[in-house]
Each structure stands twice: as structure tokens, then as C-alpha cells.
Amino acid sequence: MIIVLKPDTPQDRMEKIKKKMVSLGCETYEFQGENHKIIGLMGDTSKIDASIIQGNRSVEKVIYVQEPYKKANRLFHPENSIIQVGHKAIGGEEIALIAGPCSVENQEQVLSIAKQVKRAGGGFLRGGAFKPRTSPYSFQGMGEEGLELLKKARESTGLPIVSELMSPRWIEKFIEDVDIIQIGARNMQNFDLLKEVGRTRKPVLLKRGLAATLEEFLMSAEYILAEGNPNVILCERGIRTFEGYTRSTLDLSAVPILKKMSHLPVIVDPSHATGLWWLVEPMAKAAIAAGADGLIIEVHNDPANAKCDGQQSIKPERLTPLIDSLRAIAKIDNRRL
Amino acid sequence: MIIVLKPDTPQDRMEKIKKKMVSLGCETYEFQGENHKIIGLMGDTSKIDASIIQGNRSVEKVIYVQEPYKKANRLFHPENSIIQVGHKAIGGEEIALIAGPCSVENQEQVLSIAKQVKRAGGGFLRGGAFKPRTSPYSFQGMGEEGLELLKKARESTGLPIVSELMSPRWIEKFIEDVDIIQIGARNMQNFDLLKEVGRTRKPVLLKRGLAATLEEFLMSAEYILAEGNPNVILCERGIRTFEGYTRSTLDLSAVPILKKMSHLPVIVDPSHATGLWWLVEPMAKAAIAAGADGLIIEVHNDPANAKCDGQQSIKPERLTPLIDSLRAIAKIDNRRL
Amino acid sequence: MIIVLKPDTPQDRMEKIKKKMVSLGCETYEFQGENHKIIGLMGDTSKIDASIIQGNRSVEKVIYVQEPYKKANRLFHPENSIIQVGHKAIGGEEIALIAGPCSVENQEQVLSIAKQVKRAGGGFLRGGAFKPRTSPYSFQGMGEEGLELLKKARESTGLPIVSELMSPRWIEKFIEDVDIIQIGARNMQNFDLLKEVGRTRKPVLLKRGLAATLEEFLMSAEYILAEGNPNVILCERGIRTFEGYTRSTLDLSAVPILKKMSHLPVIVDPSHATGLWWLVEPMAKAAIAAGADGLIIEVHNDPANAKCDGQQSIKPERLTPLIDSLRAIAKIDNRRL
Amino acid sequence: MIIVLKPDTPQDRMEKIKKKMVSLGCETYEFQGENHKIIGLMGDTSKIDASIIQGNRSVEKVIYVQEPYKKANRLFHPENSIIQVGHKAIGGEEIALIAGPCSVENQEQVLSIAKQVKRAGGGFLRGGAFKPRTSPYSFQGMGEEGLELLKKARESTGLPIVSELMSPRWIEKFIEDVDIIQIGARNMQNFDLLKEVGRTRKPVLLKRGLAATLEEFLMSAEYILAEGNPNVILCERGIRTFEGYTRSTLDLSAVPILKKMSHLPVIVDPSHATGLWWLVEPMAKAAIAAGADGLIIEVHNDPANAKCDGQQSIKPERLTPLIDSLRAIAKIDNRRL
Known part of the structure; x- marks a missing residue:
């Protein structure tokens, strides 16, 4: 200093x-x-x-000369952190593909999507049960019932499940029910919530806030690490800029930078970043080419009737060719998918 | 649409x-x-x-042709909302001056500042008990004890108190203890917290998020209003831009725009917006000239030894000449302070 | 409308x-x-x-319902524009690799870099003769003499040359001397200069301004096209955001968007966008994975002693392995390099 | 360093x-x-x-520890620079009010507006003859003929005239014809043009670029000063942010900051910054309250039929009450208008 x-x-x-x-x-x-x-x-x-x-x-x-984060800093932890999620791992040689609907809508929907994710080679199932929505009048998610449906989909496919926690009120249930707790972009500096998930040992998928610098992003990870939970996965999902064509601007430079600054795994969410389904594929490919450890992608069997964010969801049948391309790119860097 | x-x-x-x-x-x-x-x-x-x-x-x-907010929309509620806070009101002819330390540090500090705020003509006392800090290693506030000290200062000066609520966990206590519940910029889209304060009838001072458009800001107010609490005070406190000289960029155009779009009162926080004490005075004056209904200003008796944000706190002795200038500007628009 | x-x-x-x-x-x-x-x-x-x-x-x-650009609009020109540059083409199946020093410093430097670019498989030589610098006290480029050195390097290697035009004053010389005229980010809305290059038939490499939306970028291209010059190559080079780790934020979503909105070729400049040499390789790979038609990359044989921007220049010996990776990624989309 | x-x-x-x-x-x-x-x-x-x-x-x-600008730095030039424009001065006790139409359209229009500006108490006449427009299909200004009409309006009212120079091609004519040469936001880093106006001794009104930090803004002023022209007037006119309600975000903190960093006068353009006529008045007042040395405001007698930017022009009859308010605010800081 x-x-x-x-x-x-x-x-x-x-x-x-x-x-x-x-x-x-x-x-x-x-x-x-x-x-x-x-x-x-x-x-x-x-x-x-x-x-x-x-x-x-x-x-x-x-x-500042020295970075203000310590436990997240690669300087003091030179090797990559590999986060174990059941029999799977994020941050190692294998690239993690997390896919599923924006929000859980009913059993048939989530089960059928889960099966298609599994068949296409996806590794994890995502699904929103509690949904952060800009408008109080928009669909707010199925809540607890949504978690139950996700659990059934896990049972049937074996895919670990990822879902967003919005309030400390539900932490016990999330610890019990889900495999990875997601903290959304809007809650990246909800420090109370960060401390809560820091007190568990559950893997936490922490999304970058829309206005967060990379340093602030790592400081939020530090909140979780400082409480004793080492299982943090960073997720770049776009930052807010003047460009309004996309929902936000996907900052892919963040991938190699975060991997240099920190030992934590870094995944990318091209669906929320761009907000446009036809950008998901090129941006997913770009993310892997930039060195990301994984992707989280929205998939919906009937986007035109999705209860939210249909415009950024790809159809399940596009997953297989997409994963083929991603695998080919990953191979160039000696990684698997 | x-x-x-x-x-x-x-x-x-x-x-x-x-x-x-x-x-x-x-x-x-x-x-x-x-x-x-x-x-x-x-x-x-x-x-x-x-x-x-x-x-x-x-x-x-x-x-969208129609704005997506309804209860916050001036179109359906043409007259100004005036929020009653005890014997005081925000949003009417009188301009509200809220002042006090960034964080409550000890009884002497908060009491002496409160007295000086009162003497200079301030109307409300602010003080942080629970502090949102970027780093987990920074001072996190005195918590409940801080609220007790604020209450004592209120008792002694009669000034209503404003303090930030960071978690639903403390809502009961805040309803009982404080006069205005502040929701900070980082929690502007913590929808769970918004719903909680929406279920009370306490005045809520809602700060604009660093990456929030004015429409999103009003949608967050709508969350509170939709739950039944009409007592929302909007606070412009700067948005994040590429300019790094100031902590954020104070968007004073927001004042007349919000007052046109909505009937809710609009106040301005020049301290957090700029992050520099010597900008507080010119920006406070500009805010009143732009039509703000009030100001929230950080004051500290010993900035060099403040436990946080000393660089953006003015000294109490500067309050009197500042308020004199503000009063003169307010008078031009037929307002009082 | x-x-x-x-x-x-x-x-x-x-x-x-x-x-x-x-x-x-x-x-x-x-x-x-x-x-x-x-x-x-x-x-x-x-x-x-x-x-x-x-x-x-x-x-x-x-x-607006309709886009305000007409000649640049893919709606009215569905097939890709392929820009001929001597015996080379940009925008077709083959990916264009433009490389060279930020600024031309002396004959030996530019010749030796040009040879290494050629040997590694690069297709075009870039080099700054007139340099736009933030400070009047920084090196402003060799001017006309720099163009002479570039011409000698072209003679010796056969590589077409790209250089930036900053003023209408030099347009005649540029038409005669260079193969592609570059219009820099700072001059993207120097409309007088755009009209000038629009009146020639030279290929123009137009860089996106730091604060330009994609629509404004295409409107600047429209200025050139409207004057009669159809040979415009668009270049994404990062936009200004709040994130200060990188010089600007490379907006790779711009690549598939521009290619959907317009028929013009789109290339990417990872050197200026990031400002950091170790980000050039991952971002170059990501750009090709996202569908870019080419890259413009800064290469310097002695970055520690470069007269400008050494921190964003890669060494010539890194070109060969980089091009190998790029070629492998390009192949997945059936493109060549 | x-x-x-x-x-x-x-x-x-x-x-x-x-x-x-x-x-x-x-x-x-x-x-x-x-x-x-x-x-x-x-x-x-x-x-x-x-x-x-x-x-x-x-x-x-x-x-950097030291600021990179030297001649613009207040550290080496503690007293305010006062720029003489004929019998008027900018940067002293008196606040400069520059007003007039976005573009010169015909003699009657410019003359009638000039007279109303004069009558209301304005000090300078602005008017665009050469117009930078995003679209090549928009009205590009009357060119030389526009300058002639401005000169006639000056002759008739005695108001010094301000007009934008877009190209070195016209510099001789501008030196002869106008009293203050304006360099627009889009040309803030058109270094060639900056050097040109630096070689004259004409007052230059330099607008801040949409993506320019305050330091970069001062470096552009430094280009002019370094060539020997000390007569630079800085103009804050909004920066580009994610907020789309206004054309750009007026950064009023820039006023006291620029005045602290530099000795040059600082004026504000609320018309272009906000792009909305009903924001011009509150923002003009806020600018003076923040300490600006002047304002540049668009006025049009028939905004509904203006050839450009009618939505950000106020009508001449609003000038008188506006100037009254501004005068009252100025007086509080012991300034005149």
C-alpha cells in the first residue's frame, strides 16, 4: 500500500x-x-x-499494490482449486456443462429437459425455483415445490442440481436439497447471504454482479472463503454497459484474468449475459476457447411458452451439436467435456 | 406494448x-x-x-410503450407523495436534511454529532449500525449495540433516525427502533428484503443500485408498494461508470426525471456518490438546485480517525454554512429548509 | 418508426x-x-x-422499428461482403491474420517483424506511422518516413500493409502507399474523415469507437458506404466500461451480432482491447470461436523497449503456436487460416 | 511514478x-x-x-502519482485562467451564458433567436454551421453559408459567436469568422484538429468526449496548450453510461473536480447532455450551483420544426425566467450573470 x-x-x-x-x-x-x-x-x-x-x-x-483478497489469491495458493460435487468435479481437466430451464415450471418439463441434458452429455442440471425478477408482477418461481421437482429429476438422471438461493430463510433447505447453491448477480454483495453460505461446506456458484469489478467479485468470494467454505465457483455472466443490444456485455477477458488472480474455477453463463438464444452458441464456444472451466446454459423445450426468459433459452436438440463443437475446442487445450 | x-x-x-x-x-x-x-x-x-x-x-x-410500474407511476397518482416520519414529513415544501456518521462508533461520537446536526438545522440523524463492506476484513459495524446508541441520540435530540437494514433477520428490531429503514444500493434488487419492508408501514429510504436504470429503480420501489407499504423515499447515490476519479457518478438528471415519472420523494446522497468530502458541498447545492426533496450527508467529527469512509465525511462545523447556502437555493424555488 | x-x-x-x-x-x-x-x-x-x-x-x-442503416444492412444484401485486398480477401472462408508492431520504429525492426509474421503464416502487416496518443508528450509516430519503411517491408515479404490515417491531409499518400486504410477508434465519428475515405475505393478497416453502440458503429460504416466505397471491414476493439483491469472491455458478442445485422466482414483486435499481452492469445482464440473473420494483433520483437504499447505486444515467436491453435478452432467451423 | x-x-x-x-x-x-x-x-x-x-x-x-498534464495543471498555475473573447471574459466572476440554435437554418431564424438571447441577458450566440450527425442521411448543416448568417447576427446584436469546427480544412475561415471555435465531443481526441487549433490564439471551447475520463479530457486540452494556445474553455456535456433515459449522463461532479485539477474555465452543456428540453432548466441551475463558469444552451423558436435536436431545445421565452433563477443562484456564490 x-x-x-x-x-x-x-x-x-x-x-x-x-x-x-x-x-x-x-x-x-x-x-x-x-x-x-x-x-x-x-x-x-x-x-x-x-x-x-x-x-x-x-x-x-x-x-493498493497488494490485492486486498487473500484466500482467493493465487499468489498464496498456486494450484487450481478443484471443487468436488458428488462424483463430479469442477475446475479440473474436465469442463463442466450445466444446463436446464430458467425456471422449473412442472414435473414433465423439468424431467424431460433433464433427460435431454443428460443424453447430450451435460453434467449438471440447473433450474430456478426461487426467481429474482425485476417486476413484482412477473412469475416468481415455484419455490419449495420447484426444489422437489428438481430432486426428482436428479433421482431419475443422476445429474447434480444447481439452484439459486435468494434469502437466508431457505438456507437449511438448500443445503439439504441442492448440490450447488447459486448466488445470483443481484446478490453478489448481499454480504449477509454470503456469510450464510460461507458457514456451510456446500459448493457455491457465485455470479458476478452487473456493476462489479473483478476485484470486488473476488472480495465477495473472499467473504465465503473467510467463513471457512473453500468450495466457490466463479461465474462470469456479463456486466452492464452502454450497449443495449445485449442484456449485458459478456466480459470474456474476465476468464483468463480471474484464473490468473485466483485459484478458483471460472465458468461462464452466455444465456443471461447476452439474453438472446442465438448468441448462446458462439459465446459458449468463445468461453471455452478463452479457457473457461465450464458453462451454465439455459435450455427449454418450448421457449415460446416458457414462463421466463424464453428468448435466451436454446432448444434441447441444439445441445448435442453444441457440445460436439465445445468438445473439439476443449481438446485443443487438452481438456475434456 | x-x-x-x-x-x-x-x-x-x-x-x-x-x-x-x-x-x-x-x-x-x-x-x-x-x-x-x-x-x-x-x-x-x-x-x-x-x-x-x-x-x-x-x-x-x-x-414497451407503457411504463411497467403502476403504483409508483405519477400518471395514476398525479400529486406528490408526502411521507410522514413522526412529526416530520419528506416530499413536501420542506427539504429534508439527513446527516450523521457513516458508522456508529461509540456513544460520545454519535451523540456529539447528533447535537451538531440538530444545532445546524438538520432534520434527521443517519448512522450505520450494520455496514455493507466490500471486504470481509473491514469493520462491519456495531450491530444491535449501534442501534441502541442511535436511539439514545434520538432521545437526546429529538431527531428521527435512519439506519440501514441488510438482512430480514433484523426486521423486527428495525421496525421497533428506527424511524426510516434504509435499503442500501447493493440490496436494491434483494427482492426478498424488499418484500419484507413492503409488509411493514415504516418509511423506507431506497437507494438506487450502482447498475440500476431509473426504470429498474422504480420497479424495486414497486416491490415495496405492491406489498402495501406506500412510504417509499427514493435516493439517488451515483451510478457506476468508467470515470474513476469519483467513487461513482452522481446522476443528478435522475432527480427531475424520477419526479416526473413518479410521485415519490427523491433525495440525494452526495457523500457516497462522490466518495470525496470536498465534493459534498457543491453536489449538495446542485442537488437542491435540481429539485431534490432532501439530502443525506455523512458528517464526522474526526474524519482522520473514522472507522469508515472518513474521506467522504464533512466536519460538523461545515454544516451550518452549507445549510445556509442550501436554504438560499431552496428559497428560489419557494421551498424551505 | x-x-x-x-x-x-x-x-x-x-x-x-x-x-x-x-x-x-x-x-x-x-x-x-x-x-x-x-x-x-x-x-x-x-x-x-x-x-x-x-x-x-x-x-x-x-x-425505431427499422434499423437506420441501409447499405450496411444484411436485410438488403443477404450474402457476405468479401473485400479484395490485392491477391487476398477478407470476409470469405479464409480468416485474415493481420500482425505487426504498434508503431514503426526503424527499418530493421519492421522488416524483421514482417518476415516473422510471414513465416508464421500471417497474411497482412500492420504498423503505425501516424500515432494517436493520449498525451502530446508521447511519441507521435515516424509519419511519412514510417510509411516508406512499411512499403519496403511489403516489397520484401509481399504482405499487404495496413496503417492508420488520422487526417484528411494525408489521404492522397495513403491511397498510394497502403493496402488497407485504418480509421482508429477515436476517429470513428470523425465524419469528415469518413467521407474522405468513402470517396476512394480503398479497403477501409473501421474500428469501433470506445463509446459506440453497434448501431452507431454501423452508421459510421454507412457514411463510407454512402459515399460509394463498399470496401469496409469492421473491427471490434473493446468498449469503455467501469472495469479497469483491462484497457477496455472486449465485446465479443459484437462479432455474431454485427454479422447478423450486416454483410460486412468483422475482425477483432485483442491487443488494444485488453492492453495486456498475456490476454491476446486467449482472446484471439475466443474471437475466432465466436466467428470473427480475422484478427489484428500487435507483435514486437523487443516489447521492453518498444516505443509504445509494449505491454500489449506479443513476441514474434509466439505467433506460430498461436496460429496453430487458431487454425484448429477455425477448422471446426470449416474455415481456413 | x-x-x-x-x-x-x-x-x-x-x-x-x-x-x-x-x-x-x-x-x-x-x-x-x-x-x-x-x-x-x-x-x-x-x-x-x-x-x-x-x-x-x-x-x-x-x-502515476503525478498527473500527466502540465500546462493545464492548477498545481503550476494556481490562479484561474480568464479567457478574453472580445470585450467579454469567461472564467472570471461573471458567468457566461451561451445560447442559440443547434443548427443555423436561415437568416430569419438565427437573427430572431440572437435578438431574444441578447434581450434575455445571454452573452454569446451559438449556432452550428457544420453539424456532426450520426447518420449520413441527416441534415449536415448549412456550411459556409451558415457562418455568414451567424456573422450577420453578430453584427446586429454584438454577441460574440461560437461554432463547431469539424475539419482542419476550414480552420482559416473559422479563425476569421468566429469568436470561439468549438471542438465537439466526437473530436475530443482528433489530435490533428487539436494541434491545428493549438497553433492559433483563438479561444477554443473543448467538449468532453463521451467516453473520456477527466484526465484524458485534460490531456486533450494539453494538446492545445502545448502548441501555444492558452485560451481553452472546458465543457462538460455528459458521458455515456448504461442509463438510456437521457442521451448521456451529465457528470456535474466534473465541474468542481476540473476546477481543482486545472485553472481553465469550465462550462456545462445541459442540452446535449440530457437530450430533453425539460431537463435543461433544472440541470442548468444545478450546474451553476456546482460552480460552473458558464452554460451553453440550445434555444429554438420552433422546436417542433427544428432541423435537428428540437427535443432538447428550449423556447426563447423560457430564457428570461431561467436566467433570473441562474442569477439568484450565482449571487449566493458572489458571482454575476
Whole structure:
């Protein structure tokens, strides 16, 4: 951490700041830039909150050298984390393909889609039971009943299930029922919820918030890790930009960056990122080419009548040719699917 | 709502879509654009979820004519909503000034700041007891104890108190203890929490999310209103943009726009928006000039040693001259402070 | 085009607007939405400027149904445009690989890089002679002398050359000297320059502006096409977002979208988009997987001493393995490189 | 400037980097952070281009301490720059009000608007003769003829005139004809054009680009200053964000920030920023409350029939009450209008 002082800072003010930093466990180092006095800090600064220094009116700015996340940082954990989900794993050589409907609508729907996902070579079943919707008047999901239907689909196909948790109220049920707990983009900084899932040992699929920098994204993962749960899977799903053609802008550079910064697995959600079914296939292929550890894709047997997000769901029959292409791309990097 | 079909849509497909819209309670109207067939919908479309139509592969796009919010819409509620908070009101002629420390740190601090806020002419005391922090290693607030200290400050000054609720777990306590429940920017789409505060009749100060459009912001207010709580105060606090000099970009155009779209009061938070104490004064003045119904401002007696966000807190002694300026600006528009 | 009127618009005002639209060559169609009167327009609206209608105080909003670009629109030109550049072509089955230094520095440098590009299988040589730099104190390029060195490199390797034109002043020289004229991101809406290159028949590589929507990007292409030059190559090079880890955010969804909206070839510049050499390879692979028609990549033999942008240049020896991977990905979609 | 090296950088590599920096005229200072070696630079680093260091593969990142602009920097020029325009001045105690039509359409229009601007108390007349338009099919302005009409309006009212220069081709004519040369947002990084106007001594009104950070904006001003023209007026006119209700997001925090970073005058364009006439008044007032040195506002006598941008033009009769309000706000800060 580097503290830049205002040009006219008197020496005694500077000494006071240095003393404070020493009291926080750092050594300090001082030098004179062209116009500014500068204090460099040595020691573990990851737990020092810059905002307690910035309030000092002699401080011009505080610059991080060290990343503020620790447990998520590859620097201290050089090998890839591989997250075990039952007999499956995410983050290893094999690419994870998670597919299923945006929301669980009825038993027949979810079961038939699950079977087609399985047949096409998918590894996990996704399905929304509790749905975060922009409008209070939109379908809010089947709730508990939806989880029951997902469980039946798992029983019948053997596919582990992924579903989104929106409230601490349901945490016990999710721990019992699902294989991977999804935390949605809108809740990426719902810190209370992050702490809750951090106290379990369930795999957590954490989606990047629409306005989250990669550093903030990793800080949210750090919340879960810091509570003791090492099983975090990061998911890039698009950020909000001025471009309105797509629902959000899929930031595929995030994949190699997150894999460099962190040891956690990184998957991509081309369905929510783009919001358009015909972009799912090229973006899924691009994600694997960029090095993603997996994909989460919306599949619906009857998009025209889906209860939500039909426009971003591909039909199950497109899964097989898509997976063939993905497999061929994966092979080039010596990965399997 | 207007449905644009793909150029090559066969007539029977179009008829099917029209039938579906009729079954949802709309009348349909059809016309032929240069290249596209177009279906116009009449009737109350505010509760129709566009995503159930967009899944149809013949649909090119769906365009909203009507705003998707109803209870928050000024069209159906032309006069301003005035929110009663004890003996005070927000949204009327008088401008609301909410001030106080980012986080409650100890009794002396909060009490002394509260007295200074009162003396300078402030109307409400803000103070964080539960703090949403990007890093799990930063100070997370004093929790329940913080609420107790706020209550003592209220007792002593008579100022109603505003504090942020981060989890449904504490809702009972907040209903009992605080006068205005704040929902922070990061929880603007924590729909579960919105529904909870919607079930109370407490005034709710709802902050705009960093990536939220004004329409989405009003849809979040609609969640609260739809549950039966009419006491919603909107708060513009900056949106995330590429400009990194400020913490976020204060969108002051939002003030007149929200007041045109909705009947709810609109206040502005220049402290969090900019993240820099020396911008608080000019931006507070600009907010009132733009027509805001109030301000929420961070004040700290010792910013250099604040437990959080000292860099965006002004000192209490600056409140008096600031309020003088604000009062003069308010007067130009026939408002009081 | 659809015109939404304010709820209280009197009939005679509406008739006046309809008359105006008829005088502009449209038929009008009128219907009543729930709260708004709506006028639909039929006929060729692509040349009607929405802003001449929006000024009417009775108009709530104007909605485009039809895209405002005509010559760039795939609707009216269904087959791919293939741009001939000497004996090479861009936009066909073969993927174009353009590589070379950010700026031309001296003869030895550009010649040795050109040879390595050629040897590795690259098809075109890029090199900056006139450099747009944020700071007036940064190296501004070798100018005319740089073009001479590029020509010598072309002579020696046979590779067609691509270089950026920044001012109408140099257009004659560029027409004579280079094979593809590049218009940089910062000049995407330098309409005067667009008209100039539109009056030639030279292939133009048009980069997307940092703040340009895809529609605006195509409108800039339309400027060139409208002047009579059909040889436009679109280049996605990242958009500006809040994420600061990368120089800009590479928007790979733009590739399949642009190819759907338009018949023009689309290439990708992973070097400028990311600003980081170690992201060039994964993003280049992702771009081809997403369906790009080509890539433009910065290569430098001595990045540590490059006169600009060394941090985003890969070394020539990395080209061969990269091209091997790209070729394998291209093959999956039946394309060549 | 601070150079952060990768954790495993060998000592000899570090020495090499230090030597290079010394050869560029800096002293170096070295210290060891927790994981990274750090080199601090002393001396004038404003002319060192970070990109020539970042290309070194041992460099993790380069951090600016010193701002990269020099002549625009208030640090070296503490008092406000006051730009003389004939008998008027911009940047002093008096607030500049520039008003007029988006584009010059005919003599009667421009003359009648000019007179109303004058009568209401405006100080300068704006009018577009050469218009940058997104579409090649939109009205492109009257060109030279437009300049003639502006000159006649100046003759008749005495108001100095402001008009946009889009191409170096017309620079001689603009020097002769107009009082302030405007460089539009789309040309903020048209460096060739910046150098051209830098070589004159004409006042230049430089608009912020839609995707420009404040630092980049000042670097563009620096281009003009570096050529020898000190007469630069900065204009905030909105930045591009995800919010689509307004044409762009007016960033009023830019006003006090630019005035702190630089000595140049700062004005605001609420018309182009918002794109909506009914937002012009509240945003104009907010701009003055935030400390702006002036405003540039679009006024049209017949917005419904304006040849461009009628929806963002106010009618001349609204100028008088607006200026009254602005005057009252200005007075609070001891300024005149």
C-alpha cells in the first residue's frame, strides 16, 4: 500500500500518519516524489482498510499494490482449486456443462429437459425455483415445490442440481436439497447471504454482479472463503454497459484474468449475459476457447411458452451439436467435456 | 406494448401470437411496417412479462410503450407523495436534511454529532449500525449495540433516525427502533428484503443500485408498494461508470426525471456518490438546485480517525454554512429548509 | 418508426403530426394504447431523422422499428461482403491474420517483424506511422518516413500493409502507399474523415469507437458506404466500461451480432482491447470461436523497449503456436487460416 | 511514478529497469513491499510515457502519482485562467451564458433567436454551421453559408459567436469568422484538429468526449496548450453510461473536480447532455450551483420544426425566467450573470 500526501503536508502530520500505520502492524518507508511526499507500507496490508487513512485531509490518495483478497489469491495458493460435487468435479481437466430451464415450471418439463441434458452429455442440471425478477408482477418461481421437482429429476438422471438461493430463510433447505447453491448477480454483495453460505461446506456458484469489478467479485468470494467454505465457483455472466443490444456485455477477458488472480474455477453463463438464444452458441464456444472451466446454459423445450426468459433459452436438440463443437475446442487445450 | 415480428413471419404464427396476447387480457392491433409486421397491444400491459413473448422465435423485439410500474407511476397518482416520519414529513415544501456518521462508533461520537446536526438545522440523524463492506476484513459495524446508541441520540435530540437494514433477520428490531429503514444500493434488487419492508408501514429510504436504470429503480420501489407499504423515499447515490476519479457518478438528471415519472420523494446522497468530502458541498447545492426533496450527508467529527469512509465525511462545523447556502437555493424555488 | 404521443394530445395536434409524416413520404397508421395514442409509420423511414419529430412537445417518444442503416444492412444484401485486398480477401472462408508492431520504429525492426509474421503464416502487416496518443508528450509516430519503411517491408515479404490515417491531409499518400486504410477508434465519428475515405475505393478497416453502440458503429460504416466505397471491414476493439483491469472491455458478442445485422466482414483486435499481452492469445482464440473473420494483433520483437504499447505486444515467436491453435478452432467451423 | 515489479523479478532485471529510468532523467528509489519490489521515481515524470516501461515483462504495473498534464495543471498555475473573447471574459466572476440554435437554418431564424438571447441577458450566440450527425442521411448543416448568417447576427446584436469546427480544412475561415471555435465531443481526441487549433490564439471551447475520463479530457486540452494556445474553455456535456433515459449522463461532479485539477474555465452543456428540453432548466441551475463558469444552451423558436435536436431545445421565452433563477443562484456564490 502506498500513501501519497498532499504537496504541502507538514512533517509532523506525516509522522503522525506513519505512526498510525506502524500501530496497524506495518513498516513504513518514505520518499519524496516530484511534488508529493510518499509513504510506502511493508507487511501484510490486505486487512488494512484504505478508508481509515483516506479520511486524513493530508492524504491525496492511497494506492493498493497488494490485492486486498487473500484466500482467493493465487499468489498464496498456486494450484487450481478443484471443487468436488458428488462424483463430479469442477475446475479440473474436465469442463463442466450445466444446463436446464430458467425456471422449473412442472414435473414433465423439468424431467424431460433433464433427460435431454443428460443424453447430450451435460453434467449438471440447473433450474430456478426461487426467481429474482425485476417486476413484482412477473412469475416468481415455484419455490419449495420447484426444489422437489428438481430432486426428482436428479433421482431419475443422476445429474447434480444447481439452484439459486435468494434469502437466508431457505438456507437449511438448500443445503439439504441442492448440490450447488447459486448466488445470483443481484446478490453478489448481499454480504449477509454470503456469510450464510460461507458457514456451510456446500459448493457455491457465485455470479458476478452487473456493476462489479473483478476485484470486488473476488472480495465477495473472499467473504465465503473467510467463513471457512473453500468450495466457490466463479461465474462470469456479463456486466452492464452502454450497449443495449445485449442484456449485458459478456466480459470474456474476465476468464483468463480471474484464473490468473485466483485459484478458483471460472465458468461462464452466455444465456443471461447476452439474453438472446442465438448468441448462446458462439459465446459458449468463445468461453471455452478463452479457457473457461465450464458453462451454465439455459435450455427449454418450448421457449415460446416458457414462463421466463424464453428468448435466451436454446432448444434441447441444439445441445448435442453444441457440445460436439465445445468438445473439439476443449481438446485443443487438452481438456475434456 | 408493441410486438415487432421478423420479416418472414407466416400469417398463422402471427395469429397464434395475437391469440396468446388476447388470452392475457389485451386487445391487439396489427399493422405492416416497411419490412416488419407489427402487433400493437391495448389494455393493461403493465403486468405482462415481455419475456414470455420474446421467447417466440418469430418475435424480433418487444417494445414497451407503457411504463411497467403502476403504483409508483405519477400518471395514476398525479400529486406528490408526502411521507410522514413522526412529526416530520419528506416530499413536501420542506427539504429534508439527513446527516450523521457513516458508522456508529461509540456513544460520545454519535451523540456529539447528533447535537451538531440538530444545532445546524438538520432534520434527521443517519448512522450505520450494520455496514455493507466490500471486504470481509473491514469493520462491519456495531450491530444491535449501534442501534441502541442511535436511539439514545434520538432521545437526546429529538431527531428521527435512519439506519440501514441488510438482512430480514433484523426486521423486527428495525421496525421497533428506527424511524426510516434504509435499503442500501447493493440490496436494491434483494427482492426478498424488499418484500419484507413492503409488509411493514415504516418509511423506507431506497437507494438506487450502482447498475440500476431509473426504470429498474422504480420497479424495486414497486416491490415495496405492491406489498402495501406506500412510504417509499427514493435516493439517488451515483451510478457506476468508467470515470474513476469519483467513487461513482452522481446522476443528478435522475432527480427531475424520477419526479416526473413518479410521485415519490427523491433525495440525494452526495457523500457516497462522490466518495470525496470536498465534493459534498457543491453536489449538495446542485442537488437542491435540481429539485431534490432532501439530502443525506455523512458528517464526522474526526474524519482522520473514522472507522469508515472518513474521506467522504464533512466536519460538523461545515454544516451550518452549507445549510445556509442550501436554504438560499431552496428559497428560489419557494421551498424551505 | 413508431411515434408515441403524450396522453393528453388533442386530436388536431395529432393530425398535424400525421400530415408532416405523410409529407416526408410515409403512410401513417394510428392506434390507441392504454394511455397513449400511437402513430405507426410505413414506408422507407431509414432516412427520416427522429430528432425532427421529437422536438414536437406532444411527442412522448419515437421508437425505431427499422434499423437506420441501409447499405450496411444484411436485410438488403443477404450474402457476405468479401473485400479484395490485392491477391487476398477478407470476409470469405479464409480468416485474415493481420500482425505487426504498434508503431514503426526503424527499418530493421519492421522488416524483421514482417518476415516473422510471414513465416508464421500471417497474411497482412500492420504498423503505425501516424500515432494517436493520449498525451502530446508521447511519441507521435515516424509519419511519412514510417510509411516508406512499411512499403519496403511489403516489397520484401509481399504482405499487404495496413496503417492508420488520422487526417484528411494525408489521404492522397495513403491511397498510394497502403493496402488497407485504418480509421482508429477515436476517429470513428470523425465524419469528415469518413467521407474522405468513402470517396476512394480503398479497403477501409473501421474500428469501433470506445463509446459506440453497434448501431452507431454501423452508421459510421454507412457514411463510407454512402459515399460509394463498399470496401469496409469492421473491427471490434473493446468498449469503455467501469472495469479497469483491462484497457477496455472486449465485446465479443459484437462479432455474431454485427454479422447478423450486416454483410460486412468483422475482425477483432485483442491487443488494444485488453492492453495486456498475456490476454491476446486467449482472446484471439475466443474471437475466432465466436466467428470473427480475422484478427489484428500487435507483435514486437523487443516489447521492453518498444516505443509504445509494449505491454500489449506479443513476441514474434509466439505467433506460430498461436496460429496453430487458431487454425484448429477455425477448422471446426470449416474455415481456413 | 511508481513501478511495481513481479514478485520473482531477479535483481539484475530490476537494476536494468532502474538504469533505464535514470537515463530518462529520473532518480530512482527502491523498496520492498510485502510481495513486490517497488521502484519509486523522482523528478519530472510527466513526459515519461508509462507504456515504454509496461512492456517489460517483469513490470506488474506502473502507477502515476503525478498527473500527466502540465500546462493545464492548477498545481503550476494556481490562479484561474480568464479567457478574453472580445470585450467579454469567461472564467472570471461573471458567468457566461451561451445560447442559440443547434443548427443555423436561415437568416430569419438565427437573427430572431440572437435578438431574444441578447434581450434575455445571454452573452454569446451559438449556432452550428457544420453539424456532426450520426447518420449520413441527416441534415449536415448549412456550411459556409451558415457562418455568414451567424456573422450577420453578430453584427446586429454584438454577441460574440461560437461554432463547431469539424475539419482542419476550414480552420482559416473559422479563425476569421468566429469568436470561439468549438471542438465537439466526437473530436475530443482528433489530435490533428487539436494541434491545428493549438497553433492559433483563438479561444477554443473543448467538449468532453463521451467516453473520456477527466484526465484524458485534460490531456486533450494539453494538446492545445502545448502548441501555444492558452485560451481553452472546458465543457462538460455528459458521458455515456448504461442509463438510456437521457442521451448521456451529465457528470456535474466534473465541474468542481476540473476546477481543482486545472485553472481553465469550465462550462456545462445541459442540452446535449440530457437530450430533453425539460431537463435543461433544472440541470442548468444545478450546474451553476456546482460552480460552473458558464452554460451553453440550445434555444429554438420552433422546436417542433427544428432541423435537428428540437427535443432538447428550449423556447426563447423560457430564457428570461431561467436566467433570473441562474442569477439568484450565482449571487449566493458572489458571482454575476
